[in-house]
Amino acid sequence: MINEQIRDKEVRLISADGEQLGIMSSRDAMKLAQEAELDLVKIAPGAKPPVCKIIDYGKYKYEQTRKEKEAKKKQKTVEIKEVRLSPNIDTNDLNTKVNNAKKFISKGNKVKVTLRFRGREMAHVQQSKHILDDFAKQLEDVATVEKAAKLEGRNMSMVLAEKR
Known part of the structure; x- marks a missing residue:
């Protein structure tokens, strides 16, 4: 989930450089993300409260697909x-x-x-x-x-x- 899709009252926020900003309302977190001209992305939805991070979503998605491809390369299929x-x-x-x-x-x-x-x-x-x-x-x-x-x-x- 990104930006306006995050409907939780409170989230634990991590800044773009990995620094913990603490627990705050999702509106405040969204404002901080907009000020930094980045996206608010929910990293760990299962946590209490959910963990969100301020990052560039396109770059994040690209990194994830690259990691998945690397993991696939290392797998060996047994016939x-x-x-x-x-x-x-x-x-x-x-x-x-x-x-x-x-x-x-x-x-x-x-x-x-x-x-x-x-x-x-x-x-x-x-x-x-x-x-x-x-x-x-x-x-x-x-x-x-x-x-x-x-x-x-x-x-x-x-x-x-x-x-x-």
Whole structure:
């Protein structure tokens, strides 16, 4: 809130150079801001009484957006990469998939390992669980199981995340 939008009876006022001016009515604070040819901006609306500061609102808004952009730059988004397997996968194919998963995890992503069952393979779901267990065992030096293997429809999947 700025200038006339501030409807509180009393506010704690801070001057443009950061000096505490004390508690006063919002009208008096508005007059001081107009004399300084600056804006009265409510900084902490939750405080008792609310804290207002005499500053250039355009400059303040610009500084805030710049800080938000800086914070966004430093954030890292974690993607979930998927590795699909089938119950009758060969050891060399499995090793290739493990290497791909290692690459994804080293880049800081999570890996969802999906074991897909088709047709008659649904009759041997429990015998195929060992494939996911082996996959996790081969990656245990770089990753931990974040979400254990679970059957969802025709797919059994688990999520691996980077070891901390």
